[in-house]
Amino acid sequence: MASSELIWQCIKGGNSFMRKGINNTYFSAEAGNLAGKHSYKHSGIANKKSVGLTEEGGNILLTKGKVKKSGRSKTVFKKDARRVMKGVSKEVTGYRSDLSDIATRRVAALAKSVRVAKASK
């Protein structure tokens, strides 16, 4: 029906998830956007295969796949940060290898936030 390139052409001019940064940069608040950047590669809406990483109750939640949040396949990572990073990296490299670097970085940031939250409790 509508290929990912076509959808990107429709939404790149403006969509409800676009957020402006300084110096003419644009960010994106979509769920399936790993780097939060407004670009075709990172878009969680335009791409059929997209990866989302969030923190849920102290665990890292990796979602893959469809556009709607409810239709995505989830994997929960409960172990320590190093193992989670390995696991996530493995999953993402198999699914969307161009995002594996970004995924690892995001996991590191999420894991740190979890650690900090636990430490401050």
Added chain:
Amino acid sequence: MSARPLVSVQDLDGKSKDQMALPAVFTKTPLRPDVVRVVHTNMRKNHMQAHAVSENAGVQTAAASWGTGRAVSRIPRVPGGGTHRCGQGAYGNMCRGGHMFSPMKTWRRWHRKVNLKEKRLAVASALAASAVPALVMARGHVVDEVAEIPLVVSDAAETITKTSKAVDLLKSLGVYADVAKSAKSKNLRRGKGKMRNRRYVCRKGPLVIVTSNDQGFAKSVRNLTGVDTANVERLNLLDLAPGGHLGRLCIWTKGAMAKLDELYAEGTGKFVLPENVMSNADLSRLINSDEVQSVVNAPKSAAKRATLKRNPLKNFTAMKKLNPYAKTAKALASKARGKTKEQALAKKRTKDIGKKFFAQISADSDYQGEDFEVFNNWLGN
């Protein structure tokens, strides 16, 4: 007519028990945000009402220019005496109390004519876009809980007459989140529109599309914030693509969906569906297809960048690359020098002693450490 994709029809309790073929509009029509934007901009002008500044604003004086030679500018001045107003400039747009530059006239061309075919293409394109979940999400609708897009409800919905029942239906369909978002967004309009009967603004919610046989669904739902209603036979681009943006969340009744097949018939008919310029717009599939890959050149090896030259006389790895014997030569040489393990260990021990001594003297010099404290005490501190 190739096999049409099926869309599930939701029952009143939110479960999908029925299926129907998706009308061709949704799959065949090209997505044309450019056309939609232009048509929308022009269609939106059509409900403007003529307005203008009063004809006699700024000219209700008998002002005349004093001409030259009076040490004042040549602007027309108000005649007479006995008040401040006399001798003041009048008429010009630069004058206080004068008319504006180019006073607005009611005969300005407010409305725009859009070609019928363009309008129809825009509506068809907007319909197609409403069936793409990505675009509906991108437009800002909350569709996480919605079962399927396009969202079709069974015809039983058309018998709903109470808003409360309609709300129950929307909740079971998962669409109520969008209505709630709209309700939450209701705010006072900024500016003068507040006092010109446009007091509130809110986000757009779902568009409910019914047939002419509707027995009250549209009415039951129209009081909800953000919800708009439409009849299939009179679909309005301003509702399907609010703001000129594709992807309105639409709720169809089964009958309405079926009617689309008649209205936007493939092939012959009153309105012929436009063709896509590209039948397959999936770039990655095209690039990776056999037809393309078989004719494409082999991938070029990446450009070889200049590497930093390392001096083999100083850098042993560089030396080994040039002279593989260097490794064994080095081992032999060190053996000849008689550097045994014991000697290496002894050397390390002397080094450690030296480090410790250095730490000691630096501690002493900083007036720290045990000796200094003894000294300090002796001094009488």
